[in-house]
Amino acid sequence: MANVNQTASDNAEEFGFHAGDLVQEWLWDDDVDDSIRAKIEELTGEELVDEDYDSAVDGVIIWWRDGDDEDELSDTIVDAYAVLGDDGPLWVLTPKPGRPGAASSxxxxxxxxxxxxxxxxxxxxxxxxxxxxxxxxxxxx
Incomplete structure (x- = not known):
């Protein structure tokens, strides 16, 4: 089963995004994993749009690190959900435990x-x- 999960991760399919989906990215910084971004763009065939994009989107990723304000995360989730069409996938991405910025689940x-x-x-x-x-x-x- 681990191989199936790894393959899905390699192809970004586990996010629930599809070809043609427009995915909005929130709280980008220079520490994000560009391979995740590239895999999503390859899967969807579309470039990620930033949080200033104000039309409906098909999916959302939020990069969040410990030390950021938890209330800010709640507000960002609300703002992101407001432009998310048809209950599309919404993900919060956090550094893994032991990495700088790791956040508690x-x-x-x-x-x-x-x-x-x-x-x-x-x-x-x-x-x-x-x-x-x-x-x-x-x-x-």
Whole structure:
């Protein structure tokens, strides 16, 4: 089963994005994993758009690090969900434990709950980053 998960990670399919999807990226900084960005762009065939993009998008990734304000994360989740069409995939990406900026999954879960979202179990999305998929209460599984 680990090989299946690794293959999905290598192809960015686990994010739930599809060809033609427009994916918005929030809180980008020079520490992000460019391989994740490249895999999403390869899968969708579209460049990522930044948080200033103000039309509907098909998916969202939020890069979040410990030390950032938890209330800011809740606000960012609310803002990102507002432009997310049809309950598309919304992910919070955090550095893995032991890496600079590593965040507790309980912090992400708390911020998600404040924003009216459920947080899934963290997944490994690269060597240095975990991802947590969020869903609005009452949506999906």
């Amino acid at each position: 309980s912090t992400v879960q708390s911020a998600a709950k404040t924003a009216g979202m459920n947080a899934a179990t963290p997944l490994t999305v690269s060597a240095d980053w975990n991802g947590v998929r969020l869903r609005a209460f009452g949506k999906g599984r």
